Amino acid sequence: MGTMGLALPWRARISSTQCERGTRVEPSEHLADGPNPAARDALSEDAALAAGCRSGDLRAYERLYTVHGARMKNLARNVLGNATDAEDAVQETFLKVQRGVASFRGQASFVTWTYRILINTCYDARRSRQRKKEVTNDDSEETPRPEPRAPGAHPTLRMALERALEKLTRHQRDVFLLYEVEGFRHAEIAGILETTETASKNTLFQAKKNLRLMLEPPRSSAAESR
Amino acid sequence: MNVTCSDRERILGDGTPAEWAALEEHAVSCPLCAEEIRGWKSLSVAAQELRDYTDSPSFWPRIERALAEEAAGRAQHAERRGWLSFLPSFSPAWQTVFAGALVLVLTISGGWVYLHRPIQKPDNDKSLLKSSALKEVESAESSYERAIDKLAAETKPQLENPATPLLANYHEKLLVLDSAIADLRAQAGLNPSNAQLRYQLLAMYREKQHTLEEVLEAKP
Numbered sequence: 001m002g003t004m005g006l007a008l009p010w011r012a013r014i015s016s017t018q019c020e021r022g023t024r025v026e027p028s029e030h031l032a033d034g035p036n037p038a039a040r041d042a043l044s045e046d047a048a049l050a051a052g053c054r055s056g057d058l059r060a061y062e063r064l065y066t067v068h069g070a071r072m073k074n075l076a077r078n079v080l081g082n083a084t085d086a087e088d089a090v091q092e093t094f095l096k097v098q099r100g101v102a103s104f105r106g107q108a109s110f111v112t113w114t115y116r117i118l119i120n121t122c123y124d125a126r127r128s129r130q131r132k133k134e135v136t137n138d139d140s141e142e143t144p145r146p147e148p149r150a151p152g153a154h155p156t157l158r159m160a161l162e163r164a165l166e167k168l169t170r171h172q173r174d175v176f177l178l179y180e181v182e183g184f185r186h187a188e189i190a191g192i193l194e195t196t197e198t199a200s201k202n203t204l205f206q207a208k209k210n211l212r213l214m215l216e217p218p219r220s221s222a223a224e225s226r
Numbered sequence: 227m228n229v230t231c232s233d234r235e236r237i238l239g240d241g242t243p244a245e246w247a248a249l250e251e252h253a254v255s256c257p258l259c260a261e262e263i264r265g266w267k268s269l270s271v272a273a274q275e276l277r278d279y280t281d282s283p284s285f286w287p288r289i290e291r292a293l294a295e296e297a298a299g300r301a302q303h304a305e306r307r308g309w310l311s312f313l314p315s316f317s318p319a320w321q322t323v324f325a326g327a328l329v330l331v332l333t334i335s336g337g338w339v340y341l342h343r344p345i346q347k348p349d350n351d352k353s354l355l356k357s358s359a360l361k362e363v364e365s366a367e368s369s370y371e372r373a374i375d376k377l378a379a380e381t382k383p384q385l386e387n388p389a390t391p392l393l394a395n396y397h398e399k400l401l402v403l404d405s406a407i408a409d410l411r412a413q414a415g416l417n418p419s420n421a422q423l424r425y426q427l428l429a430m431y432r433e434k435q436h437t438l439e440e441v442l443e444a445k446p
Contacts, residue, residue: 161273
């Protein structure tokens with residue numbers, strides 16, 4: 001009842017690397033205590049990427065794309081609703097990184113900074129699209145176009161979730177996508193969205209509560225249907 | 227660890243692994259909490275539907291091309307403004323100092339040029355000339371008037387007791403001329419620079435002079 005008919009092992013821990021990422025279920029933030037060699041590696045990788053991009057080395061950008069390109073495109077697609085706009089946004093993000101890397105001072109991680117640019121670029125594109133829509137007086141409600149998805153995808157659930165996400169606030173949507181879909185940790189999300197870890201956790205909690213209200217049938221009707 | 231239904235939301239929001247385990251344990255005997263936990267996890271499961279990391283082979287070449295074009299464009303732009311390329315090597319503080327110095331030099335230069343500009347003396351000659359001309363005219367008028375007065379003094383005995391009708395007419399004419407001269411002099415006194423009045427006054431004096439000469443010629 002009211003669980004969208006899915007149940008997976010919930011204790012799967014999301015890794016920060018893309019290939020190991022699985023289902024994101026709490027609690028995930030409390031597991032990374034103590035010195036973490038993987039985190040140290042990530043830091044040095046981040047610094048190397050920043051240095052490479054700053055020197056104009058295209059291989060550094062290729063490395064950034066190899067490690068984060070698919071995730072960036074997926075995030076952009078979930079914000080913008082289609083793959084074409086998502087690819088444009090990711091390409092624009094790479095160009096903005098190239099233009100701005102000289103001024104990157106390393107206050108945040110380079111990858112975090114890149115994702116912040118991506119999110120802002122996506123919302124710029126959304127606003128631009130909205131303005132164009134207003135100019136052409138197109139009153140038709142924007143409906144996501146059906147797109148080819150990975151094998152095993154559940155199109156009805158995906159569409160329901162996409163529609164529900166559109167009804168969330170921008171901040172709630174961003175945190176949900178970054179945490180639940182892309183597997184970022186709250187500390188990373190705080191860096192990307194320029195907020196705090198606590199705010200990120202609270203926002204995710206509110207986002208999930210709202211999504212449950214939107215996606216689940218009312219308890220009484222569910223009980224009646226039994 | 228004992229948890230109750232009232233702890234559920236806090237644990238769902240930011241619970242530790244131990245708290246989650248305790249909540250799971252509590253949910254075995256609490257259908258409401260079990261339902262909440264299932265719903266909460268289902269969202270995370272559903273979120274996987276939004277994950278599609280399918281690679282697009284043509285995407286990186288496209289980005290790479292755009293990056294290379296942008297880099298080439300920037301290089302060309304840098305070449306074009308090569309003579310200004312030294313600027314970025316200075317810190318903003320030094321750039322401010324240079325800008326301030328440039329403004330100071332320009333101000334001093336402007337001041338020097340202003341102070342050493344060729345001074346044009348005010349063109350007072352015309353007014354002086356005008357004044358002197360006026361004085362000259364007035365002086366000539368006075369002399370002319372005095373000469374005519376002398377002439378009038380000579381004709382006075384004849385005009386006061388005119389022996390002929392012609393002299394009586396001359397007398398009346400001179401009275402009219404004197405009246406007109408007095409009016410014109412009054413107007414010229416109000417507007418001394420009016421050349422037209424001066425010409426009219428001169429014409430009257432000439433007429434008076436001719437009349438007086440005619441009176442003298444008509445002496446019986």
